[in-house]
Amino acid sequence: MSQAQIHLIGNPVSWGVANLSLLAYQLLAAVYLVRRRRGFKDLPDGAWGQFVCLGGVCVGGWLVNFVPFLLMEKTLFLYHYLPALCYLYLLSPALLEHTHTHLLSSVTHQRALCLCASAVLLSVFLSYRTFCPLTYGSPELSANQLQGLRWRDTWDILYRRR
Template sequence: MWNVEEHRYGTSQEQKERELELHSATHIHISHNLTFMAKFMELQWKMLSVKSELSEHKYSSSPLEWVVMDTNIAYWLHPSSNAQIHLIGNIVTWTFATFGLAVFAALFLWHLLRRQRKIEDIPEVTWRQFTQVGVVCGGGWAVNYLPFFIMEKTLFLYHYLPALNFKILLLSAALEHLHTYILRYPSHRRALDGVLMAGLFSIYLAYRALSPLTYGQPELSSEELASLHWKDTWDILLRKH
C-alpha cells in the first residue's frame, strides 16, 4: 500500500530550477493533531476555494442546467457500433422533483402566513414535523446545490446528484402533506392518486427509453438514437459511417 506523505508541484519553468525547488524542504507547517471538525472544515473550504486546472470541458455545465437536466455526460462509445454509456437522468423524475420543491415551499409559506394570523389548519405536532422535514431536506438540497454558484471550478452534472436526492424526498413529503391535510374530499384525493399513477408510469417509460444510454445495451440504430434526442442541449453520439 502506498502512503503519499507529500505531493508538490514546481512553479519554475526551467527544469533545473524546478528540480531544485521540488527537492528543497517544505516550510509548510503540518499539524498532526487536527480534530475531526477542523479536518472537516478544511476539506469544505478547499472544495469551495480550489480552482480547477481545467477551465473548460466539452461536458462541463452550470448549476442552472442541472435543475431541468439540460446537459448530459458521454462516458463511452463502442469502437464499431452505436452502443454508448451516458450520465443522463430520468428527465421525468428530475422535473417532478423540481415541481415538488416548489410545492413544498409554497405549502410552507402558506401555513406560515396563516399561522401568523392565528389560523392553524394542521395540529402543532404536524407543523413541527413539516418544518423539520423542510429544514433537513430543504437544507440538504440548498447545502449541496447553492455553493456551486460561487465555485470557480469546472462543474459537471454529477455534482448535482446529492442535491437531487433531497429534492426527491421533498417531493414525497409534499405529496403526503397534500393527500393527508390539504385535499379534504375523497374525490380530490382519488384525483391525486390518479395523477401519481400516471406520473409513476411516465417515469417507467422514460427509464425504459433511456436505459440503453445508461447501460450501453442494447445497441440502438442511428434513427433510434435520434429519437432519444429529447432536448437540443443533449449530446448523444451518432456514429458517421
C-alpha cells in the same frame, strides 16, 4: 467488446417531479406562514413541526449539496447534482403524504391524488424505458436512433462510430 456509450442523463421526468416538489414545498410553506401570521392555524402544532422539519432536512440538504456547485466555474457533471437530487427524491413522497393527510379530506380528492400519483409513476417508468440506452448503454442504438431521443436542441448526444 461493446462500443455502447453511456451519457448519464438519468430520468428527465423524475428530475422534473423532484424539482416541482421543491417548488410546491416552498409555495405551501409560504402560504402556511402567511396564514399563521394572520392567526389561522391550518395545521396542528405537531403537524406544523413535522412540516418544518421536513423542509429543514430535505430542502436544507438540497441547498447544502447544490449551492456550492453553483459557485464553481467549471463544467458540472451528474455526480455534482446527484446528492442534492437524493434530497428532493425524499421530499417528493413526504410532500405527497402531507397533501393526502392534511389538505385533501374528501374521498373524491384522495382518488384524484391517487390517479395523479399513478400517472406520474407511469410517466417516470416510460421515461426510464425510453432513455435506457443513454443511461445504461443497453441496448445499443444507431446514430439516428440516438438523435431521436433528443428532447431538447441543447442536448448534445455524441455517437462514436466503430
